[in-house]
Amino acid sequence: MSESDRIDAAIRTAEDLAKGHLPDPADPRLLRDALGRFATGVALVTACDVDDGSPIAIVVNSFASVSLDPPLVLWSAARSSMRHRHFTSAPAFAIHILAEGQRDLTSRFSRSGPGFEGLTLARNGEGVPVLPEALARFDCVTEALHEGGDHTIIIGRVTRFDLQREGGPLCFFGGGFGGFAPGS
Template sequence: MGHYPTGVAAITSVAADGSPLVLVVGTFTSVSLDPPLVGFLPDRRSASWGAIEQTGRFAVNVLGADQAALCGQLAGKGDKFAGVDYSLSGRGLPLLDGCLLTIECTIASVQDAGDHVFVLGAVEEMAVRREGNPMLFLRGKFGGFTAQV
């Protein structure tokens, strides 16, 4: 499956104590336009996903190809938000500065999917934050999209 490119997104939320939560995924997808639904597939053992699931809501932050350093930090260990610029939306969800698109959701369902779970999100709000080249992940490396036509 490493030969199939995927987009890269940071799934964010806020813990009960007010601290920001984040999980970087390469499995984000649009599911339905009517009603608007999106989905992603975190590893069922992910502590970050477990914390986000408890909140019942999340924001998808679609990363640009120029945000590799941010992606690495958010996917790492320790204080993932140290020095990271973000703002809280009207719904209280962290929206990362510089991302291409944000989508705020409530968790509609979580289904078993082998060693992962499939998270279905009901879209509450969506905004294009800037135009740009999306970050892609292919064969263990990050990159961008190059149009051929």
């Protein structure tokens, strides 16, 4: 291959790399598929219903650490969720980091799942429902809310946390759940 051919090939490769898709609000599937290539953990967020104080929960993969000083975390709730107003009005909530063996909780807290029925449940110091056996739990008070497109970003100040058990995390990737083996 001549020097000229190598340069032409490098230019074509650079042009191919620069190509991409424009986000299409009318058809977000391709963007959603691309975002799904980022593996995340899975968390169950619990709070109290703002109307009657009953326990509510939502499964999220948007959990992230924000700051250690002060201790802040975030997660986001879809504004289309029927639970949105409860979580955005809640003064406190708990985030449970799910273990690989807790996949059943994701279907339990889907739109038509049985929810808390049959689960062991306690309340933390703020009265928020908490579940045993998560990898970790963060008890939070709501610090701030930020609108972010079709979601609300909820920032919580960690008031206490618990390392509840050892094990591998439940992960979400490409639209499905699975596990992760460190060092593999």
